[in-house]
Amino acid sequence: MKMKKEEKGVTAASGFSAAGIHCGLKKTGKKDLALIYSSRPAAAAGVFTQNRFQAAPVIVTRRHIASGSARAIVCNSGNANACSGEQGLYDAKRMAEVAAEKLGLQAEEVLVASTGVIGSNLPMEKIEAGIEKAAGLLSPDGWRDAAEAILTTDLVAKNAAYSLEIGGKMVTAGGIAKGSGMICPNMATMLSFVTTDCAITPDLLQRALRQTVDYSYNLITVDGDTSTNDMALVLANGMAQNPLIAEENDDFRRFVELLQQVNTELAQKIVRDGEGASKFLEVTVKNAPSYADGKKIALGILNSNLVKTAFFGEDANWGRIISAIGQTDADFDPERVDIFLGDLQVARNGCGLPFSEERAKEILAERDISIMVDLHLGKEKVTAWGSDLSYEYVRINASYRS
Amino acid sequence: MKMKKEEKGVTAASGFSAAGIHCGLKKTGKKDLALIYSSRPAAAAGVFTQNRFQAAPVIVTRRHIASGSARAIVCNSGNANACSGEQGLYDAKRMAEVAAEKLGLQAEEVLVASTGVIGSNLPMEKIEAGIEKAAGLLSPDGWRDAAEAILTTDLVAKNAAYSLEIGGKMVTAGGIAKGSGMICPNMATMLSFVTTDCAITPDLLQRALRQTVDYSYNLITVDGDTSTNDMALVLANGMAQNPLIAEENDDFRRFVELLQQVNTELAQKIVRDGEGASKFLEVTVKNAPSYADGKKIALGILNSNLVKTAFFGEDANWGRIISAIGQTDADFDPERVDIFLGDLQVARNGCGLPFSEERAKEILAERDISIMVDLHLGKEKVTAWGSDLSYEYVRINASYRS
Numbered sequence: 001m002k003m004k005k006e007e008k009g010v011t012a013a014s015g016f017s018a019a020g021i022h023c024g025l026k027k028t029g030k031k032d033l034a035l036i037y038s039s040r041p042a043a044a045a046g047v048f049t050q051n052r053f054q055a056a057p058v059i060v061t062r063r064h065i066a067s068g069s070a071r072a073i074v075c076n077s078g079n080a081n082a083c084s085g086e087q088g089l090y091d092a093k094r095m096a097e098v099a100a101e102k103l104g105l106q107a108e109e110v111l112v113a114s115t116g117v118i119g120s121n122l123p124m125e126k127i128e129a130g131i132e133k134a135a136g137l138l139s140p141d142g143w144r145d146a147a148e149a150i151l152t153t154d155l156v157a158k159n160a161a162y163s164l165e166i167g168g169k170m171v172t173a174g175g176i177a178k179g180s181g182m183i184c185p186n187m188a189t190m191l192s193f194v195t196t197d198c199a200i201t202p203d204l205l206q207r208a209l210r211q212t213v214d215y216s217y218n219l220i221t222v223d224g225d226t227s228t229n230d231m232a233l234v235l236a237n238g239m240a241q242n243p244l245i246a247e248e249n250d251d252f253r254r255f256v257e258l259l260q261q262v263n264t265e266l267a268q269k270i271v272r273d274g275e276g277a278s279k280f281l282e283v284t285v286k287n288a289p290s291y292a293d294g295k296k297i298a299l300g301i302l303n304s305n306l307v308k309t310a311f312f313g314e315d316a317n318w319g320r321i322i323s324a325i326g327q328t329d330a331d332f333d334p335e336r337v338d339i340f341l342g343d344l345q346v347a348r349n350g351c352g353l354p355f356s357e358e359r360a361k362e363i364l365a366e367r368d369i370s371i372m373v374d375l376h377l378g379k380e381k382v383t384a385w386g387s388d389l390s391y392e393y394v395r396i397n398a399s400y401r402s
Numbered sequence: 403m404k405m406k407k408e409e410k411g412v413t414a415a416s417g418f419s420a421a422g423i424h425c426g427l428k429k430t431g432k433k434d435l436a437l438i439y440s441s442r443p444a445a446a447a448g449v450f451t452q453n454r455f456q457a458a459p460v461i462v463t464r465r466h467i468a469s470g471s472a473r474a475i476v477c478n479s480g481n482a483n484a485c486s487g488e489q490g491l492y493d494a495k496r497m498a499e500v501a502a503e504k505l506g507l508q509a510e511e512v513l514v515a516s517t518g519v520i521g522s523n524l525p526m527e528k529i530e531a532g533i534e535k536a537a538g539l540l541s542p543d544g545w546r547d548a549a550e551a552i553l554t555t556d557l558v559a560k561n562a563a564y565s566l567e568i569g570g571k572m573v574t575a576g577g578i579a580k581g582s583g584m585i586c587p588n589m590a591t592m593l594s595f596v597t598t599d600c601a602i603t604p605d606l607l608q609r610a611l612r613q614t615v616d617y618s619y620n621l622i623t624v625d626g627d628t629s630t631n632d633m634a635l636v637l638a639n640g641m642a643q644n645p646l647i648a649e650e651n652d653d654f655r656r657f658v659e660l661l662q663q664v665n666t667e668l669a670q671k672i673v674r675d676g677e678g679a680s681k682f683l684e685v686t687v688k689n690a691p692s693y694a695d696g697k698k699i700a701l702g703i704l705n706s707n708l709v710k711t712a713f714f715g716e717d718a719n720w721g722r723i724i725s726a727i728g729q730t731d732a733d734f735d736p737e738r739v740d741i742f743l744g745d746l747q748v749a750r751n752g753c754g755l756p757f758s759e760e761r762a763k764e765i766l767a768e769r770d771i772s773i774m775v776d777l778h779l780g781k782e783k784v785t786a787w788g789s790d791l792s793y794e795y796v797r798i799n800a801s802y803r804s
Contacts, residue, residue: 053728053736053752083724085753118721119754228725305707306799313800319520322485323630326455334455350455351487352521389707391793397708398715
């Protein structure tokens with residue numbers, strides 16, 4: 001049986017409800033507080049930013065998730081509660097406590113996230129009133145509002161949900177994500193909250209999350225910057241009543257497939273909504289000696305400002321791709337590298353080929369552009385995604401705080 | 403006796419002449435071929451790009467400089483002769499041969515450099531005619547023309563020259579440089595040619611060059627990208643008649659001081675002329691546990707697109723500086739980091755401080771901005787330089803090839 005796409009987000013799975021409201025953090029009046037809730041106890045797993053400055057909500061959520069279970073996620077946008085000192089840590093804990101009170105849970109069952117400007121303390125009166133309001137609005141229909149409430153510079157809300165039969169039952173996973181700048185491998189500024197009704201142990205849920213993050217959020221880049229606040233969380237409440245997944249069996253592999261689908265779709269949506277992005281770039285590195293080498297090259301290309309501006313300008317400047325490959329420490333042989341833009345080969349054995357500028361123009365005029373690099377050195381294949389670098393990226397980031 | 407600034411460039415030292423002409427590579431009619439010549443045999447040293455794709459002139463110049471001596475440098479702009487196959491290698495050798503014929507030298511005494519678009523072959527008829535023409539125009543007054551002829555997207559020519567008494571004689575060193583994009587540590591797209599009349603052995607010249615490059619060109623960044631063509635060359639013809647420097651004595655240290663002054667000035671001029679740069683950013687990391695840690699942090703800050711766009715927007719978004727520090731693998735303690743913009747402290751112990759936005763605005767409105775990071779963890783201090791990321795950077799790089 002095939003995977004089925006669901007027209008829903010973080011409440012697609014049984015037993016989950018959500019809400020998103022404006023509590024007063026965003027001057028624009030847009031939604032800035034999201035709440036996600038499971039009506040049953042759920043296994044919980046998380047992957048967190050690698051940045052050495054860890055925001056207060058990251059510290060608190062790491063502690064709360066250590067037990068392997070949780071029932072709610074509360075997230076504000078507009079203020080990252082990062083580099084915010086003892087007060088920041090107190091406030092992050094308080095967010096969990098207030099949500100727990102309103103939902104009849106223990107504070108440790110609530111996971112906390114924040115995104116926005118670094119270095120200010122949260123206006124806790126607004127947040128506390130907001131959590132109370134959101135708790136009263138929790139509904140299976142709240143997924144759209146929750147998706148909006150976690151956005152910052154994002155232009156569109158990001159949802160994805162799929163179902164797949166696992167162990168004779170239909171299991172659903174759905175999620176929301178935010179992120180449009182500071183996007184780079186190893187959990188750059190992005191948040192992703194996925195819920196599922198799969199029955200799975202916390203250990204295997206963590207394993208599945210770790211693995212799918214590596215092949216989704218860790219293969220995208222907008223600007224090579226990471227942040228203090230990133231996290232990917234997943235809650236699994238077992239309401240699909242499939243046989244509990246407690247080992248790496250076929251059911252586990254099917255669940256990974258399902259979770260991968262959701263996370264990959266959310267990751268690609270983040271890139272498509274990259275700050276100022278006018279192009280969606282897909283880089284595939286073929287015949288790499290190892291996955292790690294292929295990944296370094298794919299992300300090296302996607303992180304080069306010179307490559308990114310050339311694609312913004314629709315300029316077939318493949319020399320910059322060569323140069324970006326050459327500055328990685330990946331294992332490859334410069335004299336074997338072939339490069340294709342779409343179906344057009346522009347370099348063979350590391351040297352330029354004469355090619356039709358007209359055909360190149362057509363390919364580069366598209367919004368979605370594939371770049372393929374064949375290393376002719378092994379058997380591994382890696383695909384990663386990124387965006388171009390536009391005037392709009394500069395405009396957005398030159399005035400973010402103001 | 404103090405160092406004396408000379409109002410000259412690459413011909414400031416005795417016995418050197420230069421020329422710069424238009425041979426037909428640049429459609430604009432601007433100068434695109436430079437020749438530098440020593441009337442006496444000279445010790446020669448070079449430092450080259452770390453990019454795995456090495457352009458043909460890099461390969462040829464590495465071979466020619468292996469002997470430790472050279473008497474001329476020929477450089478074209480407008481075409482990088484990189485990723486240009488066997489033909490490219492043949493052409494780079496041919497450039498040296500033609501220059502040698504015209505100057506009565508061996509081909510091995512001529513060093514070759516190219517800068518410009520990657521992946522096309524050189525129009526050798528134009529180059530050969532250009533070399534002949536330039537050879538006829540060699541003059542001590544040719545330094546301005548030579549400086550212009552090596553530029554690509556640079557807006558201004560870059561010269562620096564100084565004199566210092568060494569071993570009882572006045573020794574002069576002067577040079578030219580190009581580079582305005584693809585500028586990053588480890589010899590990003592930049593060329594630097596320095597000449598000196600110092601008497602010094604090739605070994606010690608190489609040592610002095612390596613050391614001064616580390617503290618000049620390797621401490622600047624424009625966009626984090628490196629190139630296939632970079633090199634820093636120095637020729638030393640001994641005409642100052644100082645006692646030959648053949649060991650690391652006081653004279654050697656004075657020569658390093660002189661060469662450092664020239665290379666640091668050229669490096670800073672490259673950053674000031676960075677593509678689209680509207681700001682000159684100086685980042686000092688104090689009290690680092692090691693020089694390497696301090697350098698990683700200084701360059702990590704200067705390479706962050708988010709930091710760069712914030713400075714372009716004159717936005718005191720120090721959270722991005724924190725985040726850029728946090729994503730390096732340098733050794734530091736997040737809870738001890740202090741940050742200053744100019745004389746204004748904006749973060750203490752890794753947390754935000756209330757500060758005067760008015761004073762911040764004044765500081766950020768300047769063209770030259772100092773950022774100071776105090777790690778409170780050791781005794782090393784590193785200063786590096788970079789530029790902001792502007793609309794103009796995107797404009798220049800979106801249409802470079804066209």
